[in-house]
Amino acid sequence: MNRFIDLDFTRSLVEEKELSRYENQLKISNADLWSGREAFTGWVNLPLSYDKDEVQRIKETAEKIRKQCQVFIVIGIGGSYLGARAVINALKTEEDGYRVGGPPEIYFAGQNLSGTYHSELIEKIKGKDLCLCVISKSGTTTESSIAFSILKDEVYKKYGRDEGNRRIYAITDAEKGILREETTREGYDSFVVPDDIGGRYSVLTAVGLLPIAVAGIDIDKLLEGAALAAETRLSSKRQERFYFSTLAATRLALLEKGKAIEIFEYYEPKLQYFAEWLKQLFGESEGKNGKGIFPAALQFSTDLHSMGQFLQEGNQIFFEMVLNVVNPQKDLIVPESAGSLLAGKSMNAVNQAAVKGVMAAHEAVGVPIIKLDIPELTPYYLGQMIYFFETVCALSGYLMGVNPFDQPGVENYKSEMRKVLKG
Amino acid sequence: MNRFIDLDFTRSLVEEKELSRYENQLKISNADLWSGREAFTGWVNLPLSYDKDEVQRIKETAEKIRKQCQVFIVIGIGGSYLGARAVINALKTEEDGYRVGGPPEIYFAGQNLSGTYHSELIEKIKGKDLCLCVISKSGTTTESSIAFSILKDEVYKKYGRDEGNRRIYAITDAEKGILREETTREGYDSFVVPDDIGGRYSVLTAVGLLPIAVAGIDIDKLLEGAALAAETRLSSKRQERFYFSTLAATRLALLEKGKAIEIFEYYEPKLQYFAEWLKQLFGESEGKNGKGIFPAALQFSTDLHSMGQFLQEGNQIFFEMVLNVVNPQKDLIVPESAGSLLAGKSMNAVNQAAVKGVMAAHEAVGVPIIKLDIPELTPYYLGQMIYFFETVCALSGYLMGVNPFDQPGVENYKSEMRKVLKG
Numbered sequence: 001m002n003r004f005i006d007l008d009f010t011r012s013l014v015e016e017k018e019l020s021r022y023e024n025q026l027k028i029s030n031a032d033l034w035s036g037r038e039a040f041t042g043w044v045n046l047p048l049s050y051d052k053d054e055v056q057r058i059k060e061t062a063e064k065i066r067k068q069c070q071v072f073i074v075i076g077i078g079g080s081y082l083g084a085r086a087v088i089n090a091l092k093t094e095e096d097g098y099r100v101g102g103p104p105e106i107y108f109a110g111q112n113l114s115g116t117y118h119s120e121l122i123e124k125i126k127g128k129d130l131c132l133c134v135i136s137k138s139g140t141t142t143e144s145s146i147a148f149s150i151l152k153d154e155v156y157k158k159y160g161r162d163e164g165n166r167r168i169y170a171i172t173d174a175e176k177g178i179l180r181e182e183t184t185r186e187g188y189d190s191f192v193v194p195d196d197i198g199g200r201y202s203v204l205t206a207v208g209l210l211p212i213a214v215a216g217i218d219i220d221k222l223l224e225g226a227a228l229a230a231e232t233r234l235s236s237k238r239q240e241r242f243y244f245s246t247l248a249a250t251r252l253a254l255l256e257k258g259k260a261i262e263i264f265e266y267y268e269p270k271l272q273y274f275a276e277w278l279k280q281l282f283g284e285s286e287g288k289n290g291k292g293i294f295p296a297a298l299q300f301s302t303d304l305h306s307m308g309q310f311l312q313e314g315n316q317i318f319f320e321m322v323l324n325v326v327n328p329q330k331d332l333i334v335p336e337s338a339g340s341l342l343a344g345k346s347m348n349a350v351n352q353a354a355v356k357g358v359m360a361a362h363e364a365v366g367v368p369i370i371k372l373d374i375p376e377l378t379p380y381y382l383g384q385m386i387y388f389f390e391t392v393c394a395l396s397g398y399l400m401g402v403n404p405f406d407q408p409g410v411e412n413y414k415s416e417m418r419k420v421l422k423g
Numbered sequence: 424m425n426r427f428i429d430l431d432f433t434r435s436l437v438e439e440k441e442l443s444r445y446e447n448q449l450k451i452s453n454a455d456l457w458s459g460r461e462a463f464t465g466w467v468n469l470p471l472s473y474d475k476d477e478v479q480r481i482k483e484t485a486e487k488i489r490k491q492c493q494v495f496i497v498i499g500i501g502g503s504y505l506g507a508r509a510v511i512n513a514l515k516t517e518e519d520g521y522r523v524g525g526p527p528e529i530y531f532a533g534q535n536l537s538g539t540y541h542s543e544l545i546e547k548i549k550g551k552d553l554c555l556c557v558i559s560k561s562g563t564t565t566e567s568s569i570a571f572s573i574l575k576d577e578v579y580k581k582y583g584r585d586e587g588n589r590r591i592y593a594i595t596d597a598e599k600g601i602l603r604e605e606t607t608r609e610g611y612d613s614f615v616v617p618d619d620i621g622g623r624y625s626v627l628t629a630v631g632l633l634p635i636a637v638a639g640i641d642i643d644k645l646l647e648g649a650a651l652a653a654e655t656r657l658s659s660k661r662q663e664r665f666y667f668s669t670l671a672a673t674r675l676a677l678l679e680k681g682k683a684i685e686i687f688e689y690y691e692p693k694l695q696y697f698a699e700w701l702k703q704l705f706g707e708s709e710g711k712n713g714k715g716i717f718p719a720a721l722q723f724s725t726d727l728h729s730m731g732q733f734l735q736e737g738n739q740i741f742f743e744m745v746l747n748v749v750n751p752q753k754d755l756i757v758p759e760s761a762g763s764l765l766a767g768k769s770m771n772a773v774n775q776a777a778v779k780g781v782m783a784a785h786e787a788v789g790v791p792i793i794k795l796d797i798p799e800l801t802p803y804y805l806g807q808m809i810y811f812f813e814t815v816c817a818l819s820g821y822l823m824g825v826n827p828f829d830q831p832g833v834e835n836y837k838s839e840m841r842k843v844l845k846g
């Protein structure tokens with residue numbers, strides 16, 4: 001299939017003439033983004049010109065890991081884990097995780113500082129063959145350093161140092177930093193976190209691709225989807241080409257009307273971490289100089305029974321971005337006992353009725369809603385979504401007058417924390 | 424231990440004299456709440472005067488279920504599952520869930536309309552002994568009706584109708600509704616959803632207590648904690664007594680200063696569903712007549728690496744409510760290889776340093792922060808937290824001039840959805 005994900009804007013969400021205000025700035029921003037001259041825009045041309053040899057080596061390494069272990073632990077935080085987790089959770093069924101001979105069970109570590117979380121993880125993996133993948137550009141991130149040191153001890157205890165080192169994979173800076181030094185010293189298999197791509201834009205580099213490939217997901221299709229999205233930006237079809245700019249401009253126009261929260265809504269629980277990835281992408285890109293739209297996520301219909309009241313009648317400071325999977329992976333038919341309105345229908349058909357019902361009810365009270373139709377949850381469409389939202393986010397940051405590729409404010413708490421640790 | 428959870432307000436968050444504006448209204452609201460005359464305030468005196476015989480029957484039924492099955496599926500949505508899930512996820516370790524002879528594995532169903540979710544659930548429980556607990560006041564909720572009809576089919580296929588019915592437990596209206604009729608007809612063991620307590624305030628009734636007891640959690644301690652909180656409201660110690668009113672008034676004062684988002688932040692992943700419960704409690708209670716504070720949740724330190732930039736330097740339309748567990752359940756010592764600053768420290772000590780570091784960094788740029796210190800994650804303290812937040816939420820709703828106990832807006836999308844389903 002070669003279709004591009006489909007974007008729907010609700011009726012009279014924002015007037016065309018309001019959006020035309022941003023047209024000149026968008027032209028400049030688009031040109032800047034494509035120029036290749038801006039810092040940290042290595043992701044822009046990546047899907048069209050990635051290193052085929054490296055992707056081949058990623059696939060081979062993933063295949064080796066899949067044979068080597070029953071449990072694969074990805075150690076990283078923020079941009080060093082969220083992209084992989086988003087794609088793996090969207091595409092991997094629970095059964096896969098426990099199937100002997102299939103892909104290994106995949107766990108994430110070092111994405112928090114909870115002793116309870118990591119104690120229980122160690123308990124859970126006892127007796128199983130183990131590989132680690134540590135992901136950190138600098139190697140100095142507190143959370144991943146701690147988790148890596150604890151889990152490395154487990155690996156060494158079990159296999160000794162030599163065999164242990166053959167079970168550790170590192171994704172880090174090409175030359176600098178404490179993790180690169182260790183990688184060279186101990187001889188870990190390794191990949192590189194590129195210099196010109198920031199963490200939250202890095203899912204289509206080795207950072208995301210290695211764990212995703214270990215999960216048994218087709219990374220060629222993921223890159224193919226992203227490439228289609230990159231080509232669509234240059235498409236001769238006006239409608240598709242303008243999706244990117246139109247969404248960026250619409251978001252800013254909504255913010256200026258007092259809609260300061262964007263709610264990412266999804267009706268498939270498997271999109272939970274994709275929404276978390278979106279929160280980082282937009283929150284970290286826009287949230288500076290006192291600017292930005294606050295990103296939130298809700299799982300529907302679950303949260304219609306918790307936050308539905310607020311959306312319908314509460315403080316109207318938000319707009320909705322619906323991620324709608326048109327044809328989900330599996331389905332069930334509703335039995336007779338559920339009553340005549342529902343019986344015989346497919347569960348997913350009822351879910352689609354919920355999508356329509358919610359949009360009608362919320363539009364009726366003036367909530368701005370944008371809907372993205374995703375034909376299926378596959379690597380191909382996830383690749384499209386990744387590239388699409390990265391581009392929209394970059395343009396959006398430019399329109400707000402901030403640098404969408406830096407994150408100067410993330411160091412403040414870390415230096416305060418170090419003061420506390422030094423006592 | 425008999426300590427009350429401890430509330431910290433950051434320096435000069437809101438001036439005392441600003442809060443005094445709400446003093447008269449708070450007196451009236453407190454009196455209304457305690458009067459017993461208001462609709463849906465049955466939860467207010469519940470911890471001090473609950474039906475001991477019913478709680479005894481809940482415990483006996485839970486014990487029976489624990490012997491009867493390996494898998495226990497709770498079917499409900501919104502207030503019919505979120506309280507139980509919040510407490511179970513906070514207190515149950517993962518190992519418990521898989522330990523043979525221990526508490527059964529507990530799953531939740533009917534909290535979404537995903538065919539994929541429910542297909543995978545059925546796959547996962549294959550071959551295991553099964554009990555169902557269906558929770559719905561009316562019995563007509565779409566999500567739980569569908570899931571119940573599908574899972575009931577599974578139970579009947581496996582055990583036949585007679586034995587199947589002995590494995591189904593219903594919590595529903597005492598007399599009315601389709602689920603009560605079915606319960607009577609099929610002879611399910613059942614409990615009652617009280618008339619004078621709304622879903623989001625119902626966790627300390629059978630709605631929450633039965634699943635929580637099945638998970639092997641001490642519900643007496645949960646109720647004891649809630650009772651201490653109820654008594655604290657009447658305490659002679661001004662500081663503790665005023666926590667409730669002060670927090671309610673502070674939240675409104677912050678909203679009036681443009682802080683329209685409350686972020687519930689927790690450093691222990693096990694509090695994820697407690698934060699979801701808080702989102703329903705506050706969102707559904709306050710979000711009406713165009714009012715309310717938008718509730719969001721962030722898991723730290725995880726989300727410091729995604730939303731941390733926004734909090735530090737972004738659009739300052741939020742305040743933070745930190746749920747800080749002082750002594751978590753388990754811990755690990757950081758090994759040498761993590762470097763001299765961290766080595767030898769306990770992981771939880773580093774987590775506490777993160778709490779302090781984040782507060783210092785955010786206070787420095789004027790973010791309003793409220794911190795709740797929870798001595799330990801135990802049923803006793805969760806009971807306190809439940810009652811504390813329910814009371815604060817009720818007072819807050821009164822201060823905003825809305826009815827914190829109704830949810831008139833939740834029907835709109837359902838009727839639109841029915842139109843779609845009818846074609």
